[in-house]
Amino acid sequence: MQTHTEERTTTAEPATATPGKSSQYLTFVLADEHYAVEILRVREIRGWSPVTRLPQSPAFLLGVLNLRGSIVPIIDLRVRLSLESVAYTSVTVTIVLAVESSRGKRNFGIVVDGVSDVLEVSPSDIQVPPEIGKGVNPEFITGLAAVADKMLMLLDIDQLLNEKELSAVVERSEAAVGS
Amino acid sequence: MSLDLTQFHVTFFEESFEALDGMEFALLRLSAGEPDAELIHTIFRAAHCIKGGAAIFGFAEIASFTHTLETYLDALRGGYLIVNQLGIDLLLKSVDLLRSTLTSVRQGNTVDQHPVAALQSDLERLSQVVDPPDSGVGEPVHYGAGAVVARPGGDVARHAKLLPGGWHIDFKPHRTLLQQGNEPLCMFGELQRLGALQPRVDIGNLPLLNLMNPELCYLAWDLRVHGEVVRADVEEIFEWVADDCEVLIRALASVAELPLPNQPVPALCPERAIDLTAPQQTNITQIWYGESGSIRVSIEKIDELINRVGELVITQSMLHELGGSGTPEVSRLQIGLERLERNTRELQESVMRMRMLPVNTVFSRLPRVVRDLGRKMDKQVELTLSGGQTELDKNVLEKIGDPLVHLLRNAIDHGIEKPSMRRQLGKLETGHLRLAAAYKGGRINIRLSDDGAGLDREKILARARSDGLVQNEEISDAAIYDLIFHPGLSTAEQTTELSGRGVGMDVVRKNIRALGGSVEVSSERGRGTTFSIVLPLTLAIMDGQSVVLGDENYIIPLVSIVESLQPRAGLVGHGSNCGELLLFRDEYVPILRLDELFGTRIQSRSPSDGLIVIVESDERRIGIVVDDLLGQQQIVLKSLEENYRKVKGISGATILGGGSVALILDVPELMRIAQERGAA
Amino acid sequence: MANILAVDDSASIRAMVAMALRGAGHEVMMACDGVTALELAKQSWDLVLADVNMPNMDGISLIRELRARPEGRFIPILMLTTETSIERKRAGREAGATGWIIKPFDPDQLITIVERVIGLEL
Secondary structure, three states, rough: OOOHHHHEEEOOOOOOOOOOOEEEEEEEEOOOOOEEEHHEEEEEEEEEEOOOOOOOOOOOEEEEEEEEEEEEEEEHHHHHHOOOOOOOOOOOEEEEEEEEOOEEEEEEEEEOOOOOOOOOOHHEEEEEOOOOOOOOOOEEEEEEEEEEEEEEEEEEEOOOOHHHHHHHHHHHHHHHHHH | OOOOHHHHHHHHHHHHHHHHHHHHHHHOOOOOOOOOOHHHHHHHHHHHHHHHHHOOOOOOOHHHHHHHHHHHHHHHHHEEEEOOOHHHHHHHHHHHHHHHHHHHHOOOOOOOOHHHHHHHHHHHHHOOOOOOOOOOOOOEEOOOOOOOEOOOHHHHHHHOOOOOEEEEEEEEEEEHHHOOOOHHHHHHHHHHHOOOEEEEEEEEOOOOHOOOOOOOOOEEEEEEEEEOOOOHHHHHHHHHOHHHHHEEEHHHHOOOOOOOOOOOOOOOOOHHHHHHHHHHOOHHHHHOOOOOOOOOOOOOHHHHHHHHHHHHHHHHHHHHHHHOOOOOHHHHHHHHHHHHHHHHHHHHHHHHEEEEEEEEHHHHOOOHHHHHHHHOOOOOOOEEEOOOOOOEEEHHHHHHHHHHHHHHHHHHHOOOOHHHHHHEEEEEEEEEEEEEEEOOOEEEEEEEEEEOOOHHHHHHHHHHHHHOOOOOOOOHHHHHHHHHHHOOOOOOOOOOOOOOOOOHHHHHHHHHHHOEEEEEEEEOOOOEEEEEEEEEEOOOOEEEEEEOOEEEEEEEEEHHHEEEEOOHHHHHOOOOOOOOOEEEEOOOEEEOOOHHHOOOOOOOOOHOOOOEEEEOOEEEEEEEEOEEEEEEEEEEEOOOOOOOOOOOOOEEEEEEOOOOOOEEOOOOHHHHHHHHHHHH | EEEEEEEEEOOOHHHHHHHHHHOOOEEEEEEEOHHHHHOEEEEEOOOOEEEEEOOOOOOOOOOHHHHHHHHOOOOOOEEEEEEOOOHHHHHHHOOOOOOOEOOOOHHHHHHHHHHHHHHOOO
């Protein structure tokens, strides 16, 4: 499972932007758009494998997976970003990310259509997002960057499994069940 | 080159807090006027250890304070001073102050210098050794309010550091002593009134329990009364029993060269002396400090290791499935795989054991609690601990402290009588609490007994009747005593700030049950009460029953399963407003449909299509409908909260043989949900 | 580079001593009490640093024990001590200590003294 996922993670040639200040981003595709997450936040990339569903969880939460002995929640990023759902294919992958939350370090996975490159993005490449079309929820995007002929949307991964919102969603679904 | 010393601060704080725990523990065993060299040395070393670190890592206030502390302790250690009650109190205060100071320093807060300086000057005053005005041999010098006893030169004091003079009594009762109506305890009480008493019991002649005649006395005592005591007073006490025993009374000076017993018994209680001679008690002061052969490992590292081993178990089981059969090579492979399986299991068990800590880590702070509560309540209480080495999981350990403190509080508040009352009742003035831990069939049993008033059967019953908890039916003693765990029931005549009113015992039971344990009470009017707590050794591993619900597997903890059955259609009915019910053993049990609660699919449309697992928690039962039962297995509990959040009705998850995740049902919570729904 | 055995019951001081000396290029083995140290003493050491106040055999007894063994007779042994009293120093010297280092010390002082004692100073 691990071997073929690592082949997909290819390293791009270093960019020429301001040295020292730029950082590497893992880019991936979702509904024909390019997204990027900071490579330092990526713990692992793995092929799609079935998850265990969690009761009373929001629709974007597919379930949980065993990641080397700990239980990790998996998010369907298409659902999370209010994009149209598609069937999973052989290139569908799960990117496992690490975030710092108020309760310490947490890991979770996002399911994306496929990963592409690792690119160097310097701060000067990043623009504050204007109105974003195509129904993407702007709260999950920290900025846009034009790198290597692509427009990258930088994903704000700290918001994806936001505690407050999660609680609200779960309480709604619990209330729905309880009634 | 220079080294960043801040990187050692974490270790310094950890070891300092540990040293303070040890210091407190030893202090609580120390009695005024009875300087036990080993205990004092332990206390000294703890202060010394903190001082050394504080000086090196630049915590000047702490170094300066512990230096003062050390000076006083050094005087005690050298025999120049004899520890008195004031000294013990100041040392305990110092422990508290150092704890709070270390906490502030660790958090980077400023330290309030005022209390530190005040305590420091108190200690300095205490440390001033005044030479005796003349060199009269062994004459103690009192000054101030009798606060400090100085002795001429440390060497004289090496042997017997108690008040000079006194008597050594060899007391060997005849077996018939008790039958003649004599009570050694009363005699010892008399002796204690004469001077500080160090009793030591000889249990060498004690027969096996089944051979023991309860009317015979098998014990002998070695008693030392310290102080200026007239021989005739001692003889008078033994006069009554002269015909029923052998007594040899010698002046203490003549036996001064004999080594004092290793563990001087601070106060009167021969029962206690037995405990102290038991091997697991005698080295109790060393446990905390017995660092040799152990290393400090963070819990994260251990959990990481546990996860890795879990992975190994999964890999191993994958290999096992690949095995197949046929050629000699394959069967050799099979043998190897079996060995691997055994090794992996053993490895997993050893790793899980690394999370186990001795119950002493919780017990050791209780003597302080007892001491403080006893003072507050004007009661004399002694606590005997045993079985402190019994180990259990850190998780469980962290959660039993509060229930234990609560039970102790109750025992001191409601159980142990005031000294005057005890005297009237012919009991020893000092009440006795005994806390013992022991393994009991894969679980741990913790018993707390007191020799106090016992529970008042009639009062509990009256109260329960007036509250409508019981009707006028016949009810067993055990059932009556069990009522004290009922919410809202309290029979204390005077409510006190300590135990409050009725709140508490129900919470104690609830907390213990939440750990998968149980608590029971037994009592004898006038003789005392015993609480018996049984707990699992670990929360991390449990036996689980795998069940199928639609296309998901769930685990039900085996401990909560009463029975699994295929119900006949006629046994399932509908209550008027509380959903489906199952007639199970003459009782209607509510049926919980997990598919409705969890929104999962289930094949079994009606309960009688599938199976019903009857589960129990808090003496209530519900039936859970499942499609099928799979195997039972030992599972390792994993937290969902670590990376996600608590899910209602689910206590955690586990990793199955193939590497997939199965959720574990939270039976107590499901029970509550079923109740809410029933009530709704 | 020297092989050094350091004995102290304080974990923080052990960690500091080890890191300082390792940083200066020495091999360091740690022991938390005298009994453990004697176990380790069967190997050969260029220097022993011994705390005085320790559980399970104090520093003075440790030094005495080491000196009574053929392998410990000639090793330089330094006492780590907060006690400045002449009696303790005398007891240490009588037991066979080469010298002492008074706590608190900083890592640089420690390295300087250690290297002077083992004759590595350039």
